[in-house]
Every structure is written in structure tokens, then in C-alpha cells.
Amino acid sequence: MKFIEKCIVKQNKKIVENIYMMELESSNIVTKSKPGQFIQIKVNAQNDPLLRRPISINEIKEDNRIVIYYKVVGKGTDILSKIREEDTISLVGPLGNGFDTNINNLNVAVIGGGIGIAPLYELTKDISKNNTVEAFLGFYNYTYLTDKFNKYSKEVYVSTVTGAEGYKGLVTDLFEKRLNKQKFDLIFACGPKTMLKKISDIAKKSNIKCQVSLEERMACGFGACLGCSIEMTDGSIKKVCTDGPVFWSDEVKFDE
Amino acid sequence: MKFIEKCIVKQNKKIVENIYMMELESSNIVTKSKPGQFIQIKVNAQNDPLLRRPISINEIKEDNRIVIYYKVVGKGTDILSKIREEDTISLVGPLGNGFDTNINNLNVAVIGGGIGIAPLYELTKDISKNNTVEAFLGFYNYTYLTDKFNKYSKEVYVSTVTGAEGYKGLVTDLFEKRLNKQKFDLIFACGPKTMLKKISDIAKKSNIKCQVSLEERMACGFGACLGCSIEMTDGSIKKVCTDGPVFWSDEVKFDE
Amino acid sequence: MNRKADLSLKIGKLYLDNPIMTGSGTFGFGREYEDFIDISKLGAVVVKGLTLEPRKGNKRPRIAETPSGMLNSIGLENPGVKHFIQEELPYLKKKGVKVIANIAGNTIEEYCKMAKILNKTECDAIEMNISCPNVKKGGVAFGTDKDIVYKITSEVRKCYDKTLIVKLSPNVTNIKEIAINAEKGGADSISLINTLLGMAIDINTRRPKLKNNVGGLSGPAIKPIALRMVWQVSQVVNIPIIGMGGITSLEDIIEFMLAGANAVAIGTGNFINPAITIELIEELESYLINNEINSINELVGKIRTY
Amino acid sequence: MNRKADLSLKIGKLYLDNPIMTGSGTFGFGREYEDFIDISKLGAVVVKGLTLEPRKGNKRPRIAETPSGMLNSIGLENPGVKHFIQEELPYLKKKGVKVIANIAGNTIEEYCKMAKILNKTECDAIEMNISCPNVKKGGVAFGTDKDIVYKITSEVRKCYDKTLIVKLSPNVTNIKEIAINAEKGGADSISLINTLLGMAIDINTRRPKLKNNVGGLSGPAIKPIALRMVWQVSQVVNIPIIGMGGITSLEDIIEFMLAGANAVAIGTGNFINPAITIELIEELESYLINNEINSINELVGKIRTY
Ligand SMILES: Cc1cc2nc3c(=O)[nH]c(=O)nc-3n(C[C@H](O)[C@H](O)[C@H](O)COP(=O)(O)OP(=O)(O)OC[C@H]3O[C@@H](n4cnc5c(N)ncnc54)[C@H](O)[C@@H]3O)c2cc1C
Ligand SMILES: Cc1cc2nc3c(=O)[nH]c(=O)nc-3n(C[C@H](O)[C@H](O)[C@H](O)COP(=O)(O)OP(=O)(O)OC[C@H]3O[C@@H](n4cnc5c(N)ncnc54)[C@H](O)[C@@H]3O)c2cc1C
Ligand SMILES: Cc1cc2nc3c(=O)[nH]c(=O)nc-3n(C[C@H](O)[C@H](O)[C@H](O)COP(=O)(O)O)c2cc1C
Ligand SMILES: Cc1cc2nc3c(=O)[nH]c(=O)nc-3n(C[C@H](O)[C@H](O)[C@H](O)COP(=O)(O)O)c2cc1C
Ligand code: FES
Ligand code: FES
Numbered sequence A, B: 001m002k003f004i005e006k007c008i009v010k011q012n013k014k015i016v017e018n019i020y021m022m023e024l025e026s027s028n029i030v031t032k033s034k035p036g037q038f039i040q041i042k043v044n045a046q047n048d049p050l051l052r053r054p055i056s057i058n059e060i061k062e063d064n065r066i067v068i069y070y071k072v073v074g075k076g077t078d079i080l081s082k083i084r085e086e087d088t089i090s091l092v093g094p095l096g097n098g099f100d101t102n103i104n105n106l107n108v109a110v111i112g113g114g115i116g117i118a119p120l121y122e123l124t125k126d127i128s129k130n131n132t133v134e135a136f137l138g139f140y141n142y143t144y145l146t147d148k149f150n151k152y153s154k155e156v157y158v159s160t161v162t163g164a165e166g167y168k169g170l171v172t173d174l175f176e177k178r179l180n181k182q183k184f185d186l187i188f189a190c191g192p193k194t195m196l197k198k199i200s201d202i203a204k205k206s207n208i209k210c211q212v213s214l215e216e217r218m219a220c221g222f223g224a225c226l227g228c229s230i231e232m233t234d235g236s237i238k239k240v241c242t243d244g245p246v247f248w249s250d251e252v253k254f255d256e
Numbered sequence C, D: 001m002n003r004k005a006d007l008s009l010k011i012g013k014l015y016l017d018n019p020i021m022t023g024s025g026t027f028g029f030g031r032e033y034e035d036f037i038d039i040s041k042l043g044a045v046v047v048k049g050l051t052l053e054p055r056k057g058n059k060r061p062r063i064a065e066t067p068s069g070m071l072n073s074i075g076l077e078n079p080g081v082k083h084f085i086q087e088e089l090p091y092l093k094k095k096g097v098k099v100i101a102n103i104a105g106n107t108i109e110e111y112c113k114m115a116k117i118l119n120k121t122e123c124d125a126i127e128m129n130i131s132c133p134n135v136k137k138g139g140v141a142f143g144t145d146k147d148i149v150y151k152i153t154s155e156v157r158k159c160y161d162k163t164l165i166v167k168l169s170p171n172v173t174n175i176k177e178i179a180i181n182a183e184k185g186g187a188d189s190i191s192l193i194n195t196l197l198g199m200a201i202d203i204n205t206r207r208p209k210l211k212n213n214v215g216g217l218s219g220p221a222i223k224p225i226a227l228r229m230v231w232q233v234s235q236v237v238n239i240p241i242i243g244m245g246g247i248t249s250l251e252d253i254i255e256f257m258l259a260g261a262n263a264v265a266i267g268t269g270n271f272i273n274p275a276i277t278i279e280l281i282e283e284l285e286s287y288l289i290n291n292e293i294n295s296i297n298e299l300v301g302k303i304r305t306y
Helices: A073-079 A118-127 A148-150 A169-180 A193-206 B075-081 B120-126 B145-151 B172-180 B194-204 C079-093 C110-120 C140-144 C147-159 C175-184 C221-232 C248-259 C277-292 D081-095 D106-118 D140-142 D148-157 D173-184 D220-236 D250-259 D276-290
Strands: A005-014 A019-025 A037-043 A053-058 A057-062 A065-071 A086-097 A108-115 A131-140 A155-160 A186-190 A209-213 A228-230 A237-239 A246-248 B002-014 B019-025 B036-041 B053-056 B059-061 B065-069 B090-096 B109-111 B132-139 B154-160 B188-192 B209-213 B229-231 B238-239 B246-248 C007-009 C014-016 C020-022 C063-066 C070-071 C099-103 C125-129 C164-165 C189-192 C196-198 C214-220 C241-244 C263-266 D009-011 D014-015 D020-022 D061-065 D071-072 D099-103 D123-129 D163-167 D189-191 D196-199 D214-219 D243-244 D264-267
Touching: A005 A065, A005 A073, A019 A073, A019 A237, A019 B209, A053 A073, A057 A118, A057 B065, A086 D014, A108 A118, A108 A169, A108 A193, A108 D140, A118 A131, A118 A148, A118 B075, A131 A148, A131 A169, A131 B172, A148 A155, A155 A169, A186 A193, A193 A209, A193 C221, A246 B209, B002 B075, B019 B075, B053 B075, B059 B120, B059 D214, B065 B075, B109 B172, B109 B194, B120 B132, B120 B188, B132 B145, B132 B172, B145 B154, B154 B172, B172 B194, B194 B209, C020 C277, C063 D220, C070 C221, C070 D220, C079 C099, C079 C110, C099 C110, C099 C164, C099 D140, C110 C125, C110 C147, C125 C147, C140 C147, C147 C164, C147 C175, C175 C189, C189 C221, C196 D220, C214 C221, C221 C241, C221 C248, C221 D061, C221 D071, C221 D196, C221 D214, C241 C248, C248 C263, C248 C277, C263 C277, C263 D264, D009 D099, D009 D196, D020 D276, D071 D196, D071 D220, D081 D099, D081 D106, D099 D163, D106 D123, D106 D148, D123 D148, D140 D148, D148 D163, D148 D173, D173 D189, D189 D220, D214 D220, D220 D243, D220 D250, D250 D264, D250 D276, D264 D276
Parallel strands: A108 A131, A108 A186, A131 A155, A186 A209, B109 B132, B109 B188, B132 B154, B188 B209, C020 C263, C099 C125, C125 C164, C164 C189, C189 C241, C241 C263, D020 D264, D099 D123, D123 D163, D163 D189, D189 D243, D243 D264
Antiparallel strands: A005 A019, A005 A086, A019 A065, A037 A053, A037 A086, A057 A065, A209 A246, A228 A237, B002 B019, B002 B090, B019 B065, B036 B053, B036 B090, B059 B065, B209 B246, B229 B238, C007 C014, C063 C070, C070 C214, C196 C214, D009 D014, D061 D071, D071 D214, D196 D214
16 A cells, blocks of 8 residues: 655754654555555745655654665755755655565575665564574675664674775675674665666575565556666566666666 | 845744844945845755745844744745854845935825835835825735834824734725725835725725835846846836836736 | 536547547557556547557567657557457457557558458547558558548558548648648548657767667657647648647646637546546536537637637 | 866957857846956857847846756847947957856847957857747747858858857757858857747646747756757857857866867856856866866867767
8 A cells, every 4th residue: 555645854954974763654565564664755835946855764663753864966865955954855665575575484684875875664573573694794895784784783883985984995895794604584775776786696606585675767657658667687577666676686787 | 235144033023923123243245235235145055946935125123133024835835944042144135226315304105015014114114204204004814024114203194904803804994994094105015016096096086196116037137137127117127136026016017 | 606617529420428439559558558547438549650560569578758859750550450359349348448459551552451450340430540650651641641641541441340430640741731721632530749759868878869870759849839730730631630749637638629629638647647537537527517618529629710 | 276277268350268158148247246256267158149129128027947957038138239249248348357248139230239349349159049039020930940040150250340240049950051051151159059949837827837838948957958968069060169058067078078168158047146157167177277277178088989
């Protein structure tokens, strides 16, 4: 079930650099949301920018609140960052399939890069109940959310490109190092396409099942515009918004 | 001299019903402003709404502040009404010719209708120094600004269409009644076109000189687009934004 | 208030309960909107553009946002007309909604083939997309040449008994002569406008924002052009007009009707508010009642031009 | 940073210091912007459209706002070409800025007459407006027929020695063939796009928002269409292109240049930010320097299409 819902902004604040956290009060969307799903946000009431902006659900809180993390990269996210507490914005959601969390007693690696770390948090919270989770979080310079991951993960490995915190380098390297010592049954990954491709390669080589969350330019977010269609390895066409955004990594063509 | 200036919103609050007052901190525009001039406001940073909105200067304050009064009638003024204190908005101004305030020892009638009352306040303040001013303020139901006019006018006559306050009826009737008892040398008027036409007729009949402030659809506000051109009684073409918005009433064709 | 307003209308042989339809390619096959609205309340559902064979469409990126508009180069991704008839049409008909099949072909023969196939189904009408700018053959060429418009309309007319709508491309010098020829060719109705051909460039990669280089512009940005064309066409044809292009509000709908549209379609607006069609039907009804307008006929073409 | 970038270019016989010009009809005769900018820094000033005789223009309302755009039906209000030469040109030339006269006529003869008159003045170039949609005669008709475009260009060419720019109307099916014929006719340069014909209706009065019923759509809304047309034209002509339509940012300018525009003009954008032209010249220079681009020629037409 998907909803169009006007939600009250309960918090909207800068976390680090250009990354913001927003907490929204929802009565419908929140009830149906799952880890890995996303919402479509209309950032203002005008025609410019016209389209909603897709943002992943970071956390589903008990008090009917949805938390999102977003990076200011352009016009839409800039407007979003200026919305004040108690303002109302329109959401459509929950959208997409979400991660497959129907798993038990597995050794799971959760790997995120940049803003792609955000959607993995609710997932980690969820699967940590019945599985062992190690989180690999890659940042450029400033880290965020690592504390929260700590709570639900056996281990949290942090990398930064600049070396400001944790391992200096890419999170994929960090993960490969860990793979030498630890066996994983399943990978969940979200982040830049190059990172996902790398992880997908590693997963294949190491014979680990792997789910990746993709991004695509979207107009609707609920399957109507066909703007987000991608061709899969088997030649079929899938919609990132409804068939995804989470796919098994071996289904995804990374070199289009 | 005209300026493009980013101004800080110091106050923005509802006065009555759909009429708002905004106080802006300006360092350039304020220094050159005269009664009857206006500013062009960009209400947001997006392309929709595209054009600036022309709003008259209500008061030029000592502390580098410009006060405006505006009525929420559509998209642009609605957005304006939601701007918060300490936000910054872009103004272009001061624009237009303003009222001819180079007068002395005259009996002046200042006649305003609806939101057209707002621009007459700075005028009244200004000319009251060397002239005797009687103000005629017409409202629909809720009155505003009457107290401030009191300070600078010998008399303030108020009318409301609903009879909620003052004379029940039109301000033009109220003025005509007063005309039976009092002679005026000069009229300044601002308000709906029908009101201005009526006043212009009265002025003609009674042989009183009369200045009216007109409104016209504007794209630029400073003479470049020719969107606001009107044909005058002598057949010449004038721009409301630069040749006006204030004209001698006998120059204006009201029945176009 | 117990008053009622008559929103119904007839387009060719087709009766519609209200004049609000969906823009082809923006409403899928209706299912996508199930969670948001009761699609059976729509005047009609115009489905995604169909071709004889299934098509994978163009490569991504297919979407780019522009000021108050968007560009798309979907390239007619669709499961083909047969799949539509077998898998999608029954669902829609079970809902009880009027269904209009939007069809696109590479040749006149293809259009006729599809029309013949659809003629034997429950599908209520055909909207001939002779204007889609994304497909190299059969796209722009058909819809921008008045003689071809006449030819293709009259050929399809021969193979199709039900309501035939011809959807016009706005990328033309003279929309009137195109509309006239569609009417002459036997169209029951004209719908317009399809998207305007546009482009956007990513200055960092120096590549077009769409893999197809160019795409179709839709949304509020194009409304003034759409409205002008509806008005122009309404002056030269006698068949009903379905107006579209940037509609997102009741006011937009009234504008189109005043300009001469008997019905309207909402396209891009659905993406932003997936419940917009139903909301607008309700708003339109209230508008008529509140303004004591008995029927939409009292609006259509009632612009008072200068 | 002591580096410099070369912003200069040549259009016909005309050298410009930078590629930023003004859109005719949006910059008056330059004076209107005096308080805001130093107009002598502009690449060129294209003045308000001139006619042989003074014109009062259309009745008001002449302006309507639309989503990310505006409609105008000014109707070529102007003091006539002679007044321009006597009263406005000297002022502009004293400022030291390149001046381009935009001219519109009801007949080919009128165009030629104006060209002859201007040929003997300090005015640097002519931009032939064969596309203004507001004037019944001489408006749309000229610019939408490729044969007339060839004829009018070659006739004016005969009477004019300096730089001749032909400004194209976007309200056509095939912008390429029009551009080709302007080039064949002897144009030194092509500018595009003029406004798109549009309409808006006041639903309360049921009247068009413009007294002229229809008007020209400009502003960011039309940018995707303008960009597409510039790109199409750049593929078929060898003369410089002046691109315009909805430019309000550096990014827009780069997009137009990548698509093939040698220079650009800012129209509607001036109304919203009267200092935009000068700001964009500075931003363009910084962009080139920061990206180690030596000259704008390294941008023009450098789109990497798929
Ligand atoms: C399913 C999904 C989930 C997402 N979750 C998050 C999230 O949790 N947090 C977050 O910060 N971002 C997320 N994004 C990306 C986010 O949607 C874009 O960053 C945002 O739409 C940019 O809008 P803008 O107006 O600020 O930028 P624009 O001005 O539109 O564009 C700036 C740049 O942003 C990128 N961009 C624009 N639109 C998209 C898009 N739809 N998808 C990907 N990149 C885009 C482009 O590279 C563009 O150059 C998600 C995207 C998708 C598809
Ligand atoms: C010189 C001048 C001074 C003005 N001073 C004031 C003032 O001090 N306070 C105030 O409240 N208003 C003033 N106005 C009117 C004000 O500019 C409009 O009400 C405003 O632009 C409407 O913008 P909107 O987006 O809210 O409405 P829109 O959605 O654009 O339109 C809503 C309605 O407002 C009216 N309108 C729109 N634009 C204009 C315009 N440029 N001029 C007149 N009416 C318009 C139309 O009737 C329209 O139907 C002035 C107008 C001018 C030309
Ligand atoms: C994503 C998308 C896909 C479209 N696909 C089709 C199509 O398959 N067939 C068609 O005739 N029109 C198609 N159109 C055009 C719309 O039906 C409509 O004519 C156009 O978008 C203008 O209306 P709008 O501004 O309300 O969207 C499509 C439009 C969009 C935005
Ligand atoms: C108010 C207005 C008046 C215009 N007058 C003219 C004109 O006289 N001659 C002309 O060739 N173009 C005229 N134009 C068109 C512009 O020069 C330009 O081609 C068009 O507006 C697109 O650019 P823009 O979107 O940057 O405004 C006018 C445009 C506007 C908005
Ligand atoms: S975003 Fe519209 S179908 Fe996926
Ligand atoms: S508003 Fe542009 S000239 Fe007056």
C-alpha cells in the first residue's frame, strides 16, 4: 500500500558538511515502510522544481516518525534543507521493494558508501535481531551515523578517503581485507555505482549472495512513467522504482 | 538611482484578514525612496513564479527600514506571506516617479481604497509637514493603518462597505459629503480603478487637481519590457512603471 | 447542497461520465495508481502507447527535469498490443472504466493492423499517436505532414469502427491544417498536444541529459502553447477536442475548456500528485455547482476573445 | 590568478569582446539598465524591435505570467528607426558598445528600406526579426516559410553591407530548412529562438489574459526547445549562431554553447535580475579560467552526443 501524505517536519538539521537529517511525522506511510524503501518528496508547492525527489528511508521510529538523511547536491535538496520544523511537506511512499530481510542466522556484511549509508541503518536494526551484522561504512572525509550502526552491529568498520577517520581508502578495500579473515553469507550494499560494481565483483568472486540498492533518474517513483527502466543481465527490463531499488547484484548490468 | 538589493526581512506579519505588513532592512534602496514609489520583489529563488511582484512603499523609516503592506491575492503574495524574519529577499527599487510632494500650504485630501491605502501613508507623513491633510480611507470590512494616519492628518474619515467601522458605504461617497463642507486644493488617490475613476470625475467636476497612483501588469518595473504601457488622453503612450505609477488624473483614460 | 452538475460527454461513439482522462504514457495501464485512487471514477484511461510488437524503449537516462517541465525519451517501451489485450485490458474493463488504447506504428500498415486487432476487443477507443518524437520512423514524420495525416487517418478509419482519436504533435508550423486533415480523414476526435521536442545538456560531461539526445517536453511549462493550439484547432474543426499539456489544477482545466476542449487529459501532473485526476474531477464538479453551471457544455469554447 | 580567458568572437564583420548580448525587446535602448550595470561591458546591445514608422503597440494587458515563463504581446511598440538613429544610437555609441538594430517590417520593401537607412549609420549590425508573432502582417508569415526566408534575406543582403543576422521563429515544423535558407540568402549569422506562440485565459472573466488573445512565450520554460533548435541548426549551417531562450544562469550559457551557439542573448532574465548580463560575463570568464579553457571556441558545439 502506498500513500500520498502531508507530513510535519519535526527536525531538519545539518549533520556534517552537506548532509542533513530530517525527521517526519507520518501516520500512514510509516505503518507500511520497510528497510530499503524510499519516499518521494515535493520540496515546495511551486512548479519549479517540478518533480518529487526520491530519498531513502533511514529509520522507522516507534513514535510514527520517519527519518531520512539527504545530501544537498542541487536545487531540490537545497530547498529541502531550508524547510523548518513544523512545516508540512508532501510525501508519496513507501516506494520500492526494499531489502529482503527474511533471513536468519546469517553472517551479514552491510556495506555503504557516502549518502548510501543512510538506507542501511533501518536494515541493520532489523536484521541484527536474528543475524550477525558487520557494517562497512565508507566516507569521503566527515563521518556520520557510525554510532548508531555500532548499536546493532557486531563490528563497524569505517573508512575515509582522506584518512580523517578509520581506514584511509575505499570501503571496498576495507571489506576485502576483512573477507580474508571472515566468511559472510550475504552482502547488502548501497552507495555510488562504482562501489556497487566493485562489491558485486567481490561477491561473485567470493561466492557471496549480494543485494544492491540502485539509484536512477525518476519522474514518478511508482511504476507509471518508465523513466527508471534498466536492462538486466538476462535481457529483461526492470523498473528501479518498483522492481527495485534493491536487486540481486548478479542481475544488474553495471557496465552500461 | 535604482538598486538591486538583498534585504533582510525584519518583520512579516498578518495585520488583518489577508493583509500583511513586512519590514525590510535596506541600505541602498531606502536612501533614495520617495512616497508613491514601489519596489519589485522576487518572492523565491526559483523560476516559478518567474517575475518580481511590484509592491508600493508604505513607509520609509529612520533606521534604514522600508515598510510594505501587501494583500495575499495569489501565488506570489502567498509565498511572500510565508517568508520568515531574518530571511533575505531580493528587491529592485526604488521604482516609479512617486507623488509630487513639492507642495506647501495646501488643503490636501488623501483618498485610499483597500490595499491602495498603504502607499499613501508615507505621503501623508511627508506632506503633513507643510500642508493640511485630511485622509479618507475606504475598506471592505476590516480596517488597518487608520491609527497611523491619525498622527499626521487633521482628520481621518473611515468607511467600510459592510459598515463594520466608520461610514457604511464607499469612500468616494464619504469624500463627496465632506466636499460639501470643505474645499481642497489637491487630491492624492490610490485604490481600485473604479474608485480612481470616480475620484477623477469628482476632481474634474469640483476643479481640484488630482494625482492618482495606477497599477498595471508589469514584467520589469523599470521601463525595459513595455508591458505596462498605457495610452493617455492626449494619445501619447506612457509607461506606468517609470512615467507613473502616479499621474495627474486628467491625463488618464479610465474607460479603456 | 443537493445540486448536481452534468460532467458527461460523448466523443465519437463513446460516452464518458466526466471529461477527465489520463495522458498516454503517464498512467501505465492503470494498475500503478490503484493504491492512490479508484480508477473506475476516471472519464477514461488512456493507456501507455502500444506498438504491434513489444518494445524495450530507449536507453537510460530517459528523464531530465527542466524549469516547470520535464523531458522524456522513454521510446515507447511497452509489452505490445497483444499483451495489452490479454493482460491489461481485462483488468481495466473489470474496473468498469472506459479504455482508450494509444497506438504508434512505424508504417501505416502497422497502425491499421493494430486498429483491426483492437476493433475486436472491449477496448473503447483508439488514440493514434502520430506525434511521438522519440521513435525515428513513424514518429514526427507522420504527425507533421498534413497529407500523411489525412492518409493515415482515413486508412485507419477503414479498419476501425469505434471511436478514433488522432493525437497531434505540437512541433508544427500550422496546427490548424493538420487538425483539419485529421477530421477530413474521419477522426472522431482530436487530442493535443503531445510533447514538444526539447533538449538538455549536462555541462560537466558535455553530454545530453537524455541518452536519446533529445526528448519530449511536458508539464506546466508547455501549457501556454497547448492552450493556444487547442484554441486554434477548436476554430477549425467540429469534432470534440481532448486538450492536454501541463494541466495540474482546476484552473488549468477551465482554461482548456474555455479554449475549446471538450475533455482534458492529465499527463505529467500524475507523477507529482498520483491522485490528481480524481481530485480534479471533484473540484470540477464543485466548480460547476458553485458557479451554477449545469453542464460542461456551458464552458467548452466559451472564451470571449478580444 | 592572473590567467585570462578569451571571450571574444567575430560575427560577420563584427568583433565582440564577449559573447553575451541582450535579447531584443527586453533591454529597451540600454538606458533603462544604466542604474544597474555598465552597459559598455556587454558583448553587444540588441535594441528593441524597430519599425519604419513609430508604433504604439498593442493594447494592454500585454503581459501574463506562466509557469517559469511569461507571455507578451507588446506588439512592437517603438519610436521608429529614425528616432532610434537620432536619439538612441548616439547614446549607445558614446558608451562604446556594439549596437545591433532589431528590425521588423510589414513587407520585404520595408525591411530593405530600414536596412538601407541603418547601413549609413554607426549601428554595427542588423538582426532581422522575421519571427515576431504579434504583428499580423509580416510576423509569423515571413519566418515560417523557407522560401520567403530565402527571399527576404537575399533582398536585405543586397541593401546592407554590415553584419546581417536573421532571427528565427521557433513556431515551425523544420527549423533546419529555415536556417539553411537564411544562410543561403546571405545571412552572416542566425539568432534563435524568438518566442513561442502561446495563450493564457482568465477563468473569471473568460477572457484571454492578453488583449491580443495570444502572445509570445519566453523565459526558462522554453529553454529545452531553444536548446534543441540551436543544436539542430548548428548541424546544418556554417555561420555563427546566437542562441537564446530562457537563459538565466552560467550553466544555461554553457549548455547553449555546447549545443553550438557562438554567442548568447539574455532576454526575460533581465527583467528578474537587471544586472544578469554583466554577472554572467564575469561568471563565464571565471568558468573558463577555472576549467582551463582558453577560449570560448573550445566550448562552442562541443557537445558529445550519444
Ligand atoms: C531510490 C532512490 C533513493 C535515494 N535516496 C537518497 C537518500 O537517502 N539521500 C540522498 O541524499 N539522496 C538520495 N537519492 C538521490 C536523490 O534523489 C538526489 O540526490 C536528488 O533527487 C537530487 O535532487 P536535487 O534537486 O538536489 O539535484 P538536481 O539539481 O536535480 O541534480 C543535481 C545532481 O543530483 C543528481 N541527481 C538528480 N536526481 C537524481 C536522482 N533521481 N537519482 C540520483 N541522482 C540524482 C544528479 O547527479 C544531478 O547532477 C536517492 C535516489 C533514488 C533514486
Ligand atoms: C506599482 C504597483 C504597486 C503595487 N503596490 C501594491 C501594494 O503596496 N500592496 C499590494 O498588496 N499590492 C500592490 N500591487 C499589486 C501587486 O503587485 C499584486 O497584487 C501582486 O503582484 C499579485 O501577485 P500574486 O502572485 O499574489 O498574484 P497572481 O497569482 O499573479 O495574480 C492574482 C491576481 O492578482 C492581480 N495581479 C497580479 N499581478 C498584478 C500586478 N502586477 N498589478 C496588479 N494586479 C496584479 C490579478 O488580478 C490576478 O488575478 C501593486 C501593483 C503595482 C503595479
Ligand atoms: C513519460 C511520458 C511518456 C509519454 N508517453 C506517451 C505515449 O506513449 N504516447 C503518447 O501519445 N503520448 C505520450 N506522452 C505524452 C503525454 O501523453 C502528453 O501528451 C504530454 O505529456 C503533454 O501533457 P502533460 O504536460 O500533462 O504531460 C508521454 C509523456 C510523458 C511525460
Ligand atoms: C517583452 C518582450 C519583448 C520582445 N520584443 C522583441 C522584439 O521586439 N524583437 C524580437 O526580435 N524579439 C523580441 N522578443 C523576443 C526576445 O528577444 C527573445 O528572443 C525571447 O524572449 C527568448 O529569449 P528569453 O527567453 O531569454 O526571453 C521579446 C521578448 C519579450 C519577453
Ligand atoms: S520512476 Fe516512474 S516508472 Fe520508475
Ligand atoms: S513594467 Fe516593464 S516597462 Fe513598465
